[in-house]
Amino acid sequence: MKILISLIFLKLSLVSDSNKLDVFGGMNHYMKFLEENCEPHCIFPESSLASYNLDLFPTNCSTVCADILIDERSNLSEYQLSHAFQNMKHLIGSLAVMSTDFKSGTFLASLESVECSTKSRLKPPVDIIEPQFMWGDNHNMINLGLVNLTSIGCSNIYFLRNTVRLLNLPNLKNIYNPNAFTNVIKIQIEANLHEDFCITTQEMQTFITTEFASLNCRPCKICENNVNMCNDSLENLLDNCTHVNGNVMIGPENEHLVSKLKIVETIYGSLIIRSTNLTHIAFLENLKHILTFNYSVSIIIENNPQFSNLTFPNLKRIYTNSLLTAIMLNNNSDILSPNFKNCDLIHAQFKYLKTKSISLDENTCEAIQRSANNTLEGKLANHPSLGIMGFLNLIIILGAL
Ligand SMILES: *[C@@H]1O[C@H](CO)[C@@H](O)[C@H](O)[C@H]1NC(C)=O
Ligand SMILES: *[C@@H]1O[C@H](CO)[C@@H](O)[C@H](O)[C@H]1NC(C)=O
Ligand SMILES: *[C@@H]1O[C@H](CO)[C@@H](O)[C@H](O)[C@H]1NC(C)=O
Ligand SMILES: *[C@@H]1O[C@H](CO)[C@@H](O)[C@H](O)[C@H]1NC(C)=O
Ligand SMILES: *[C@@H]1O[C@H](CO)[C@@H](O)[C@H](O)[C@H]1NC(C)=O
Ligand SMILES: *[C@@H]1O[C@H](CO)[C@@H](O)[C@H](O)[C@H]1NC(C)=O
Ligand SMILES: *[C@@H]1O[C@H](CO)[C@@H](O)[C@H](O)[C@H]1NC(C)=O
Ligand SMILES: *[C@@H]1O[C@H](CO)[C@@H](O)[C@H](O)[C@H]1NC(C)=O
Ligand SMILES: *[C@@H]1O[C@H](CO)[C@@H](O)[C@H](O)[C@H]1NC(C)=O
Numbered sequence: 001m002k003i004l005i006s007l008i009f010l011k012l013s014l015v016s017d018s019n020k021l022d023v024f025g026g027m028n029h030y031m032k033f034l035e036e037n038c039e040p041h042c043i044f045p046e047s048s049l050a051s052y053n054l055d056l057f058p059t060n061c062s063t064v065c066a067d068i069l070i071d072e073r074s075n076l077s078e079y080q081l082s083h084a085f086q087n088m089k090h091l092i093g094s095l096a097v098m099s100t101d102f103k104s105g106t107f108l109a110s111l112e113s114v115e116c117s118t119k120s121r122l123k124p125p126v127d128i129i130e131p132q133f134m135w136g137d138n139h140n141m142i143n144l145g146l147v148n149l150t151s152i153g154c155s156n157i158y159f160l161r162n163t164v165r166l167l168n169l170p171n172l173k174n175i176y177n178p179n180a181f182t183n184v185i186k187i188q189i190e191a192n193l194h195e196d197f198c199i200t201t202q203e204m205q206t207f208i209t210t211e212f213a214s215l216n217c218r219p220c221k222i223c224e225n226n227v228n229m230c231n232d233s234l235e236n237l238l239d240n241c242t243h244v245n246g247n248v249m250i251g252p253e254n255e256h257l258v259s260k261l262k263i264v265e266t267i268y269g270s271l272i273i274r275s276t277n278l279t280h281i282a283f284l285e286n287l288k289h290i291l292t293f294n295y296s297v298s299i300i301i302e303n304n305p306q307f308s309n310l311t312f313p314n315l316k317r318i319y320t321n322s323l324l325t326a327i328m329l330n331n332n333s334d335i336l337s338p339n340f341k342n343c344d345l346i347h348a349q350f351k352y353l354k355t356k357s358i359s360l361d362e363n364t365c366e367a368i369q370r371s372a373n374n375t376l377e378g379k380l381a382n383h384p385s386l387g388i389m390g391f392l393n394l395i396i397i398l399g400a401l
């Protein structure tokens with residue numbers, strides 16, 4: 001038996017070694033990928049773009065295969081780049097504009113799509129890092145200029161420490177992951193330096209509706225430029241307000257008005273239901289997103305003795321840039337006691353939330369699950385004769401708690 005396992009293991013490690021060779025094993029794999037995607041004369045095989053190799057850039061091509069890295073060593077002007085990129089609509093490779101003193105990125109205004117493609121095309125040994133889309137440390141930049149960009153197919157998308165006020169991606173509609181090795185798309189929008197830096201509702205909808213995206217946005221603010229956005233309290237809520245910018249607070253004084261919330265689709269702030277007689281949240285029938293950018297808890301449901309139904313009819317995603325709690329339920333109906341089943345019920349609705357971000361009567365669901373697991377292990381250890389049927393029964397018992 002042991003030998004068989006070792007053999008299988010050996011086989012597995014051989015397979016993964018040869019995969020590694022495939023991935024990092026030289027120029028051939030890389031060139032093959034590029035040739036499948038671009039005309040030979042549209043491939044730019046250099047690892048960065050600079051004054052000494054600008055002449056080699058395939059300026060006439062609308063689809064270019066290249067890893068475009070422009071940084072403080074490039075010695076290129078915005079004017080030279082505008083000329084070089086004037087016909088480029090589709091980039092296959094990667095794009096990084098780092099530590100430049102450019103005022104604007106409008107030299108990429110004709111760009112419509114970037115596809116980073118898979119890890120296996122990486123060109124060794126220069127870029128062992130994953131293919132990416134990155135704008136960072138451009139400390140004079142006023143405008144990123146990517147106004148025609150509609151699609152980014154990259155698993156790492158970064159906007160870090162730039163001085164722009166807006167990302168200005170009015171046409172960005174599609175973000176996807178071309179990398180077969182991992183599902184996660186990391187979108188990081190961090191430490192941007194303009195004091196009024198904000199993200200439009202349309203940009204945020206694109207980020208937040210991207211499958212598998214892990215968004216990190218700090219500090220984060222939504223631009224107040226949406227016609228259907230309002231910041232009024234429930235009492236004054238207009239009947240065309242689908243985006244609420246601010247907290248939605250429901251308490252004993254306004255719980256009779258909750259039906260007004262049925263048109264709300266997005267809350268940029270927190271949902272707080274406190275000290276009411278409400279039993280459920282079915283009135284939030286169109287609420288799809290709760291996005292909380294001031295490091296606060298996204299949903300607080302507290303001191304509602306009759307509140308017992310945890311089903312959000314239509315909520316697709318809640319996001320907070322806090323690393324701590326996202327959902328907090330305290331002191332509601334006895335049915336919502338801190339147990340495994342209630343945690344599962346909540347967690348199943350929000351696949352992007354970690355169980356440590358959900359808290360029931362001051363216990364995180366991570367802790368609740370851990371102790372349920374320990375109890376299970378403990379019982380199995382103490383009663384080895386329980387066997388598989390005992391194990392299944394235990395699961396059923398725990399599930400029913
Ligand atoms: C690019 O196109 C221009 C005009 O069509 C042509 O004169 C030039 O030779 C082309 N350059 C390359 C490198 O193909
Ligand atoms: C920068 O580019 C100019 C031409 O655009 C060139 O004359 C100069 O030598 C370059 N400087 C360096 C340090 O490469
Ligand atoms: C951006 O797209 C629009 C509409 O398709 C087009 O008219 C415009 O020329 C494009 N801008 C650039 C700089 O290519
Ligand atoms: C929403 O309603 C208010 C008041 O009736 C009105 O001023 C505003 O223009 C409306 N907005 C939209 C987008 O219809
Ligand atoms: C609410 O929105 C109005 C207009 O959009 C704005 O003038 C006001 O400052 C906002 N109030 C708060 C508290 O954000
Ligand atoms: C909630 O129910 C209690 C008991 O029935 C009642 O006294 C109280 O007025 C109700 N509160 C509201 C806001 O309806
Ligand atoms: C931001 O967080 C504070 C609590 O830390 C809260 O009182 C405030 O209302 C929040 N603002 C918005 C717009 O959500
Ligand atoms: C809980 O609410 C949902 C809709 O919000 C509803 O479909 C479901 O039947 C309710 N469950 C119970 C046990 O009342
Ligand atoms: C829990 O709810 C009950 C009844 O609604 C209330 O009397 C009590 O003060 C609440 N406890 C806390 C800790 O808020």
Ligand SMILES: *[C@@H]1O[C@H](CO)[C@@H](O)[C@H](O)[C@H]1NC(C)=O
Pocket residue numbers: 366367369370373
């Ligand atoms: C509890 O056990 C389940 C199933 O084995 C596992 O998926 C989960 O990660 C465990 N949770 C903790 C907190 O240990």
